[in-house]
Amino acid sequence: PPGITNAVTATVRVPMNIAFVKYWGKADERRMLPLNDSVSANLDDLYAESTIILTTDAEADGVIVNEVPMPVGEGTRFAKVFAEFRRMIAGTDHAQAKILVVSTTSFPVKAGLASSAAGFAAIAYGLGKVGELNDAQVARLARLGSGSACRSLYPGFVHWDSSKTGDEDTFVVPVESGIEFASTLFAAVFVIDNKQKTVGSSEGMKRSVQTSNFLKYRVQEVVPHHVNLIKEAVSTADFITFADVTMRESNSLHAVCLDSLPPLSYLNETSFAMINAVHDFNSTPAGVTAAYTFDAGPNAVVLAQLTNAQRLISHFSRLPWAKFVFETKDEQLKEVLNV
Numbered sequence: 584p585p586g587i588t589n590a591v592t593a594t595v596r597v598p599m600n601i602a603f604v605k606y607w608g609k610a611d612e613r614r615m616l617p618l619n620d621s622v623s624a625n626l627d628d629l630y631a632e633s634t635i636i637l638t639t640d641a642e643a644d645g646v647i648v649n650e651v652p653m654p655v656g657e658g659t660r661f662a663k664v665f666a667e668f669r670r671m672i673a674g675t676d677h678a679q680a681k682i683l684v685v686s687t688t689s690f691p692v693k694a695g696l697a698s699s700a701a702g703f704a705a706i707a708y709g710l711g712k713v714g715e716l717n718d719a720q721v722a723r724l725a726r727l728g729s730g731s732a733c734r735s736l737y738p739g740f741v742h743w744d745s746s747k748t749g750d751e752d753t754f755v756v757p758v759e760s761g762i763e764f765a766s767t768l769f770a771a772v773f774v775i776d777n778k779q780k781t782v783g784s785s786e787g788m789k790r791s792v793q794t795s796n797f798l799k800y801r802v803q804e805v806v807p808h809h810v811n812l813i814k815e816a817v818s819t820a821d822f823i824t825f826a827d828v829t830m831r832e833s834n835s836l837h838a839v840c841l842d843s844l845p846p847l848s849y850l851n852e853t854s855f856a857m858i859n860a861v862h863d864f865n866s867t868p869a870g871v872t873a874a875y876t877f878d879a880g881p882n883a884v885v886l887a888q889l890t891n892a893q894r895l896i897s898h899f900s901r902l903p904w905a906k907f908v909f910e911t912k913d914e915q916l917k918e919v920l921n922v
């Protein structure tokens with residue numbers, strides 16, 4: 584900003600991630616520790632870009648997201664992240680500086696596509712650069728902003744390990760061969776409804792922890808089994824197992840949501856039509872070649888191997904309600920899809 588001279592700055596870009604084994608429930612709300620492990624991969628075309636400025640010339644901290652100033656006062660997640668960052672850099676030259684953040688996202692935040700995860704991951708990564716923090720500190724700052732944000736910091740598939748609870752612990756780890764497997768896949772994001780969700784994730788997971796009996800079974804039995812299966816599937820490039828676990832996980836999350844009281848119903852009729860369309864697609868002689876996953880909203884993310892892109896596009900183009908945007912690293916495919 585004009586007039587600011589005494590500053591240290593960094594600009595970073597961090598993608599949003601989509602979970603295949605879902606995080607749903609906190610063991611510790613203050614420290615943002617999850618009840619269960621989760622596994623995700625980044626959608627590289629959907630990213631947040633943040634410029635972080637540490638300066639003694641500003642009067643107060645400030646955050647602007649897509650040109651809109653955000654509240655940063657006490658009780659906000661920004662304030663929590665900034666306070667922890669200041670503890671981390673106590674005693675250094677920048678300890679007295681104010682923090683300014685200017686972020687933009689490559690996707691409309693209100694499209695219901697991305698939670699705040701990419702934004703907080705970018706802020707944490709940027710703060711890590713200006714504050715010279717280590718990876719564990721950056722991941723912890725991201726987690727404080729938004730739990731799932733900590734998974735955006737590594738490429739390929741990543742595993743957020745709920746058993747690593749110490750402040751110095753490395754709790755996000757890349758999955759073996761995760762970069763290689765991710766490079767064979769693409770994601771189609773189906774924007775089914777772009778209205779803001781009625782019950783946010785944090786509130787929704789709190790309700791599930793308090794009221795859902797099925798959540799206990801999910802945390803103790805279902806998730807550990809799925810984590811093992813999906814890590815093995817990723818490292819052996821076994822798409823069928825990956826797809827099976829991904830769809831079961833999404834269904835398990837939404838079963839817990841319905842088992843909460845009052846129930847949380849994030850999926851709508853079109854979401855279920857989408858689920859059926861993917862199972863139809865998978866019941867041709869080509870076998871299981873696509874997988875859906877839904878977060879705390881009705882929009883679908885469909886994963887498939889690049890080799891099946893054309894088949895998938897022609898299958899879904901026939902469905903009048905299936906408007907989608909593609910995410911792919913494959914330049915040739917981008918050209919074909921005209922994205």
Ligand code: 2P0
Pocket residue numbers: 601602604605606607615621698699700728729730731732784785877878879
């Ligand atoms: C996930 N979700 O694993 C799950 C699946 C939504 C459904 O993580 O309260 O924004 O900031 O930790 O990370 C969304 O929740 O919640 C989420 P907080 P977050 O991606």
